Amino acid sequence: xxxxxxxxxxxxxxxxxxxxxxxxxxxxxxxxxxxxxxxxxxxxxxxxxxxxxxxxxxxxxxxxxxxxxxxxxxxxxxxxxxxxxxxxxxxxxxxxxxxxxxxxxxxxxxxxxxxxxxxxxxxxxxxxxxxxxxxxxxxxxxxxxxxxxxxxxxxxxxxxxxxxxxxxxxxxxxxxxxxxxxxxxxxxxxxxxxxxxxxxxxxxxxxxxxxxxxxxxxxxxxxxxxxxxxxxxxxxxxxxxxxxxxxxxxxxxxxxxxxxxxxxxxxxxxxxxxxxxxxxxxxxxxxxxxxxxxxxxxxxxxxxxxxxxxxxxxxxxxxxxxxxxxxxxxxxxxxxxxxxxxxxxxxxxxxxxxxxxxxxxxxxxxxxxxxxxxxxxxxxxxxxxxxxxxxxxxxxxxxxxxxxxxxxxxxxxxxxxxxxxxxx
Numbered sequence: 001x002x003x004x005x006x007x008x009x010x011x012x013x014x015x016x017x018x019x020x021x022x023x024x025x026x027x028x029x030x031x032x033x034x035x036x037x038x039x040x041x042x043x044x045x046x047x048x049x050x051x052x053x054x055x056x057x058x059x060x061x062x063x064x065x066x067x068x069x070x071x072x073x074x075x076x077x078x079x080x081x082x083x084x085x086x087x088x089x090x091x092x093x094x095x096x097x098x099x100x101x102x103x104x105x106x107x108x109x110x111x112x113x114x115x116x117x118x119x120x121x122x123x124x125x126x127x128x129x130x131x132x133x134x135x136x137x138x139x140x141x142x143x144x145x146x147x148x149x150x151x152x153x154x155x156x157x158x159x160x161x162x163x164x165x166x167x168x169x170x171x172x173x174x175x176x177x178x179x180x181x182x183x184x185x186x187x188x189x190x191x192x193x194x195x196x197x198x199x200x201x202x203x204x205x206x207x208x209x210x211x212x213x214x215x216x217x218x219x220x221x222x223x224x225x226x227x228x229x230x231x232x233x234x235x236x237x238x239x240x241x242x243x244x245x246x247x248x249x250x251x252x253x254x255x256x257x258x259x260x261x262x263x264x265x266x267x268x269x270x271x272x273x274x275x276x277x278x279x280x281x282x283x284x285x286x287x288x289x290x291x292x293x294x295x296x297x298x299x300x301x302x303x304x305x306x307x308x309x310x311x312x313x314x315x316x317x318x319x320x321x322x323x324x325x326x327x328x329x330x331x332x333x334x335x336x337x338x339x340x341x342x343x344x345x346x347x348x349x350x351x352x353x354x355x356x357x358x359x360x361x362x363x364x365x366x367x368x369x370x371x372x373x374x375x376x377x378x379x380x381x382x383x384x385x386x387x388x389x390x391x392x393x394x395x396x397x398x399x400x401x402x403x404x405x406x407x408x409x410x411x412x413x414x415x416x417x418x419x420x421x422x423x424x
Contacts, residue, residue, distance in 0.1 A: 023121065027128075029054040034117075034125040038275075038412045049119040053112040127279050130419045132249060132287075134370040134398075135338055146241040157236025171233040179223045186219045249287045249338040249370075251280055252324050255306065256345035258295040258315035265377045268405060269344040270307055272375060275415050276342055277303070290327060294320035296350075300327065317349050317385060318356040325364050334368040341365065341372040342418075347383025354388040361389075366396050373418045374402040 023030065033052040082088070117125070153166055193212045196204055253273050257266065280287045291306035292298055295313030298320040324341065332339060349357070366372060376386050386402070393400045403414045 026054060027125075030117075031125050031128065034122060035412050037122075038126060049117045049122040051114050051116050053114040055112055123278065123282055126275075127282060129421050130279060130283075130416065131421045132280075132284065132338070132340060132371070132419065135249060136370070148239050149242045151238040151240035154236050154238040155234070157238065161237045161239070163235045163237050166235040167229075167233055170235055171229050174230065174233055175226055175228070178226050182219050182223055186216060186223070189216050189219070248336065249284060249340060250290060250332050251276070251287060252290045252292060252327075252339070252341040253277070253306065254292045254294065254298075254320045254324065254341065254343040256295075256315065256317065256320075256343075256348075257293050257309070257312055258348070259312050260315055260348040261312075261346050261377075265346050268377050268408060268411060269375075271408065271411050272344055272405070272415060273342070274307070275411065279415075279419065290324075292320050292323055294323075298323040315348050315350050316353055317345065318353050318360060321357055321360045321365060325360065328365075328368060339369045341369055343372070343374045345374075345376060345385060346378050347376045347385045349383065349385045354384045357385065358388045358392060361392055361400070362395060366392070366399050369399060372400050374400075375405050375414060375418075376402070377405045379406050 030052065033054050037052055153163060189212055193209070193216065196209050196212070253276065255266075255269050255273060261269070277289065280289060289303075291301050291303060293301055293306060293309065293311070294317065295311070296316045296319065297313075300323065301309065320343070328334070328339060361372070374389055376382065382404070386404075389400075389402050393402055401418055403418060405411060405414055
C-alpha cells in the first residue's frame with residue numbers, strides 16, 4: 001500500500017491540505033457565516049471572497065488528559081445566597097460573552113475567529129447542496145457531444161498507444177507456438193544426453209554422444225532465430241468516440257420593473273437574480289439564460305440591460321409569460337431542452353390579467369417546464385397574483401413553487417429553499 005502526502009504550500013506558506021481540512025471540519029459554521037455575509041453585502045460585492053467570522057467556541061477541540069484518581073474528601077465552604085436545588089438565572093447578554101452585548105464590569109469572553117475565504121471557496125459554500133430540479137439528459141440526433149473512451153485492443157494504431165502488457169503477452173504466445181515442437185525435441189535429446197553422461201566413460205557410445213551434442217546445438221540455434229518481438233505482436237489501445245447525452249437547459253429570468261416596484265424592491269429582485277445567474281454560470285456550462293423585463297409590455301434584453309436599465313411603466317404580467325412562450329416555440333423545443341423559469345414581482349397586476357397569467361402557465365408553460373419558481377417581494381399582504389399562483393401550485397406541486405420575500409435577509413434562504421438538492 002502506498003501513501004501520498006500533499007505538502008503543497010499556498011501563497012502564505014501555510015499548508016493547503018490543512019486549510020481544506022479546516023474548511024471541511026467547520027463546514028456548517030462557515031456556511032452560516034457565508035449566508036450572513038451574502039445578506040449584508042452590496043449587489044456588486046455579492047460574489048467576491050472576503051473575511052468571515054465564526055464563534056471561537058465552535059473551533060474548540062476536546063482535550064484528553066489525566067484525571068484525578070483515587071478517593072478524595074473535600075470540605076467546601078457554604079454560601080448565604082444559594083441552597084441545594086436552587087435554579088440560577090441565565091446571565092444577561094454581555095456577561096462572559098466576548099465581542100457582543102452591552103458593557104459590563106465583570107465576565108470574560110473570547111472574540112470570534114476571523115479568516116479570509118477566496119472567491120472560489122466563497123462560491124463553493126454559497127451554492128453547496130443546490131441543483132436544478134428535474135434536470136433530464138436529452139440526446140439530440142446529429143447534435144451529440146462525443147467523448148473518447150477505451151474501445152478494446154487493435155492490431156494497428158499510433159506508436160504512443162502501444163499496450164505493452166498485451167504486446168509482450170502476444171510475443172510470448174507466438175514464440176511458444178513457433179518453437180513448441182523444437183523445445184520438446186530438445187528436452188528429449190537433453191534427457192538422453194544426461195543418461196549417457198551418467199555412464200562411465202568406458203561404457204559410453206561416444207559417437208551417439210557427439211550426435212546428441214550436435215543435434216542440441218542445432219535446435220538451440222533454430223530456437224534462437226525466432227525473433228523476440230515481431231511487428232505482428234504489437235497491440236494498440238483502441239480509442240473510439242462515444243456519443244454523450246447532453247443536459248441542455250435554459251433559464252428564463254422574468255423581472256417586473258413596473259412603477260409599483262420601488263427601488264428597494266427592484267434591488268431585492270436584482271439580488272435574487274444575481275444569485276441565480278452566478279449559480280447557473282458556475283455549475284452548468286451548457287445552460288442558456290434568457291432575460292425578460294416587463295411593465296405593460298415585455299422585452300428580451302441582455303444581462304447588462306436586465307440589471308441596470310431604468311425603464312418603468314404599468315403592470316401587465318401576462319406580456320412576459322407570452323414572450324416566454326413565443327421564445328420557447330422559436331428556439332427551445334421542450335423535447336430537446338430542459339426549460340426553467342424564475343419570476344420576481346411585487347404581486348401587483350392590472351385588472352383581470354392575473355387570470356390570464358394562470359391560463360398561460362397552466363395550459364402552455366408548466367407542461368413544457370421542468371421547474372418554475374415565483375417570488376413575491378412585499379412587506380404587505382399578498383396581492384392578487386399570489387392568490388392566483390397558489391391555485392397553480394396546488395395543481396402542479398412538483399413543477400411550480402412560490403416563496404415570499406420581505407427583506408434582504410430573506411433572499412438567500414428563499415433561494416436555497418427553491419433550488420435545494422432533493423434526496424431521492
